[in-house]
Amino acid sequence: MSNGWFETxxxxxxxxxxxxxxxxxxxLVAGSERxxxxxxxxxxxxxLGFAPHVAxxxxxxxxxxxxxxxxVSMPVLISPTGVQAVHPEGEVAVARAAAARGVAMGLSSFAxxxxxxxxxxxxxxxxxxxxxxxxxxxxxxxxRAKAAGAVGLIMTLDWSFSNGRDWGSPNIPEKMDFKTMVKxxxxxxxxxxxxxxxxKTRRLPDLTTPNLTPPGGxxxxxxxxxxxxIQTPLPTWDDVAWLRQQWDxxxxxxxxxxxxxxxxxxxxxxxxxxxxxxxxxxxDGTPAxxxxxxxxxxxxxxxxEVLLDGGVRRGSDVVKALALGAKAVMxxxxxxxxxAANGQAGVENVLDILRxxxxxxxxxxxxxxxxxxxxxDVVIPxxxxxxxxxxxxxxx
Ligand SMILES: Cc1cc2nc3c(=O)[nH]c(=O)nc-3n(C[C@H](O)[C@H](O)[C@H](O)COP(=O)(O)O)c2cc1C
Numbered sequence: 316m317s318n319g320w321f322e323t324x325x326x327x328x329x330x331x332x333x334x335x336x337x338x339x340x341x342x343l344v345a346g347s348e349r350x351x352x353x354x355x356x357x358x359x360x361x362x363l364g365f366a367p368h369v370a371x372x373x374x375x376x377x378x379x380x381x382x383x384x385x386x387v388s389m390p391v392l393i394s395p396t397g398v399q400a401v402h403p404e405g406e407v408a409v410a411r412a413a414a415a416r417g418v419a420m421g422l423s424s425f426a427x428x429x430x431x432x433x434x435x436x437x438x439x440x441x442x443x444x445x446x447x448x449x450x451x452x453x454x455x456x457x458x459r460a461k462a463a464g465a466v467g468l469i470m471t472l473d474w475s476f477s478n479g480r481d482w483g484s485p486n487i488p489e490k491m492d493f494k495t496m497v498k499x500x501x502x503x504x505x506x507x508x509x510x511x512x513x514x515k516t517r518r519l520p521d522l523t524t525p526n527l528t529p530p531g532g533x534x535x536x537x538x539x540x541x542x543x544x545i546q547t548p549l550p551t552w553d554d555v556a557w558l559r560q561q562w563d564x565x566x567x568x569x570x571x572x573x574x575x576x577x578x579x580x581x582x583x584x585x586x587x588x589x590x591x592x593x594x595x596x597x598x599d600g601t602p603a604x605x606x607x608x609x610x611x612x613x614x615x616x617x618x619x620e621v622l623l624d625g626g627v628r629r630g631s632d633v634v635k636a637l638a639l640g641a642k643a644v645m646x647x648x649x650x651x652x653x654x655a656a657n658g659q660a661g662v663e664n665v666l667d668i669l670r671x672x673x674x675x676x677x678x679x680x681x682x683x684x685x686x687x688x689x690x691x692d693v694v695i696p697x698x699x700x701x702x703x704x705x706x707x708x709x710x711x
């Protein structure tokens with residue numbers, strides 16, 4: 316019997332699929348409508364090539380960098396995911412693994428663990444918020460995160476409430492009680508290891524959102540919180556600027572894919588953006604983030620930190636993103652597969668795979684540091700790049 320170690324993120328995903336109940340696995344795979352965007356996020360990385368050297372390579376390679384004021388051991392961050400029931404230790408296990416590997420942690424406000432627990436496990440925690448609830452409530456949530464020790468804020472804006480998936484949406488219960496367990500029993504029975512993990516803790520999967528608890532109240536369920544979100548008037552750029560002013564510290568806007576929006580984000584005073592399409596879970600047909608990155612990095616990369624997330628499954632993908640202008644990347648599903656496959660050790664395993672892959676690519680390219688990676692290091696096929704909102708940006 317193995318110790319649970321795996322060699323690739325693809326293997327972690329296979330194990331996650333075997334281990335998780337069908338509906339939980341389905342919620343992670345996701346990808347809206349026909350899944351065009353999620354496919355392109357991954358496929359576009361494969362279209363990029365490398366031009367390696369073979370001699371005169373460097374024995375020493377430096378992968379460390381800083382992101383949003385935090386020194387990190389490599390240009391990879393944990394992207395916030397509001398995912399429940401993957402593993403009993405949930406985001407705390409992810410935060411511990413990230414801390415053990417010198418990686419910063421993004422915590423979703425829809426997460427199953429509190430910002431207090433997560434920031435205690437990883438002092439480099441960025442708290443992620445959506446525009447949900449009144450201004451007073453938003454301030455109260457960010458002040459709680461600040462008091463817990465969060466060192467940065469991520470505002471995610473690219474959600475358009477798309478809900479149809481051609482492959483079928485997973486059936487996620489409102490809460491886990493005895494009745495629901497009976498209903499879902501056939502799935503649990505075929506996934507005994509997952510069930511056993513939760514059984515050992517003597518608790519059912521927690522489907523509440525403790526970071527959205529009103530003062531003195533109880534944590535809303537995932538769907539209760541989603542209901543509040545749907546009823547909240549949508550934010551304007553002035554709202555973004557307002558929220559940014561309320562947070563004293565590094566502030567990232569996540570979800571930008573257009574150059575004009577990137578410039579508006581700069582005007583709103585953000586310190587970083589992530590070129591992101593929510594991992595293909597949002598508006599299907601949005602191009603791969605790696606295609607949209609270069610013009611955005613060219614336009615605002617000198618003023619703010621430009622990150623990318625979407626489709627990163629290996630260290631070479633990280634290097635490709637850096638070559639096209641990202642300061643660092645954030646990963647979503649890659650660490651979720653690791654968490655599902657082997658808990659904290661599985662997330663550490665995924666981070667080690669990425670580190671090894673970054674190091675190999677930096678070595679092969681004949682470089683000594685991730686800071687030396689440039690566009691000339693990758694082969695970009697004609698027509699690869701997508702310029703979104705470039706003409707509109709010129710008019711701003
Ligand atoms: C199951 C799931 C839940 C997510 N929940 C959130 C969330 O709560 N907040 C957020 O900003 N992004 C969320 N995301 C998006 C991720 O932060 C990230 O943008 C995306 O996963 C990156 O793509 P990748 O999975 O291909 O790495 C979620 C993604 C997935 C797959």
